[in-house]
Amino acid sequence: MAVHSFFLIASWPGLRNDVGEIESENLQTKVSIPKEMDGPGVGTNPDEMLLGAAATCYIITLAAMMERSKLEKRQLTMESEGLVDVTNGVITYKKIIHRPYIVLKADTTENDKRLVLKLAEKAERSCMISRALKGNVIIELKPTIE
Numbered sequence: 687m688a689v690h691s692f693f694l695i696a697s698w699p700g701l702r703n704d705v706g707e708i709e710s711e712n713l714q715t716k717v718s719i720p721k722e723m724d725g726p727g728v729g730t731n732p733d734e735m736l737l738g739a740a741a742t743c744y745i746i747t748l749a750a751m752m753e754r755s756k757l758e759k760r761q762l763t764m765e766s767e768g769l770v771d772v773t774n775g776v777i778t779y780k781k782i783i784h785r786p787y788i789v790l791k792a793d794t795t796e797n798d799k800r801l802v803l804k805l806a807e808k809a810e811r812s813c814m815i816s817r818a819l820k821g822n823v824i825i826e827l828k829p830t831i832e
Contacts (some may be wrong), residue, residue, distance in 0.1 A: 687786045693710060694710040695709050695794065702725075704718070713738075715729050716729025717730055717732075719731060720733060733767075737766055740756055741766040743811055743813040744815070748762070752806060755805060759791070761787070766783065766785065768782040781825070782824070784810065784829075786827075
């Protein structure tokens with residue numbers, strides 16, 4: 687069994703509406719509460735970072751599955767949206783919607799298109815971040831395949 691360790695250092699100098707910093711091997715940024723939640727909105731925030739983790743994990747997983755299946759693409763992009771509910775002061779990350787946009791080669795068959803759709807759905811179930819969120823955050827998939 688291989689276990690991979692990832693480290694992050696966080697610094698928070700003040701109270702709720704201050705600005706902190708995080709740093710890891712390949713990421714260094716300021717963090718604060720977003721303006722939508724009455725914070726200063728400086729740098730990134732936990733909501734964006736969770737969305738970023740889910741989105742990058744999904745798109746990398748999908749690309750790897752397409753490669754293993756020998757499905758060639760011209761383009762793979764995605765928009766993702768995170769929905770956070772604030773009710774009675776309780777903040778809950780409710781849903782992530784991934785909208786992958788997959789453009790296949792001109793000579794792609796209908797079978798290839800069906801396989802890509804299958805892989806798009808499988809990638810969401812297989813991504814480690816999706817699995818970590820399962821039962822807590824709904825992940826919805828709205829793929830477009832051309």
